[in-house]
Amino acid sequence: METPEPAPPKRRDASRTRQLLLDVAKKRFARDGYSATTVRDIADEAGVNVALISRYFSSKEGLFEACLSSAVSELRRDSGEIALDDVAADIARRITTSRDDESMTESMLLLLRTSGDERAEQMRRGVIQAISERLAAVCSPTAPDGLLRAQLVLATSLGIVVLRSSLRVEPLTSAGEGELTPPLTDVINALLRASS
Structure with a gap:
């Protein structure tokens, strides 16, 4: 054998x-x-x-x-260049997707998590800065305070993710894209259109 x-x-x-x-x-x-x-x-x-x-x-x-880098790619996925009128809907879509898409939530939370390591913090700040600059370039390229306003939009978006994923605050947690888009549009318009 x-x-x-x-x-x-x-x-x-x-x-x-x-x-x-x-x-x-x-x-x-x-x-x-x-x-x-x-x-x-x-x-x-x-x-x-x-x-x-x-x-x-x-x-x-x-x-x-x-x-x-992976988190940035995840956050940029399918976004392309968007018009100011579509920013709120795009953010609402991403936020509501993140509830069901653990990877998207992790990407967003990774941008918020302090590390205690200065080099890691520099990298994290650099990514947040790059996202803010991209948003400012799309939404208010000529406004003198466009970057500040874009960072406020980013802070609002990340805050919504934290309240939905970590704290599970209602009715925010269960709100769908259609429910989030109108009030988020109001907030974003107040922040970005005023600077145009």
């Missing part, structure tokens, strides 16, 4: 492993913060060797930066 040949060793799918580490890290950083999250925790939850974090991201800081 012939002995069966051993199965060839499984080849690691580098792209899939990298994405798995990114997904686990984003969830951990959003939930626990930068300082409380260890690379060992991330690797263990992903079921991979901790050395792969260094291989794919260089360091914990590199992984956090990749998570922030």
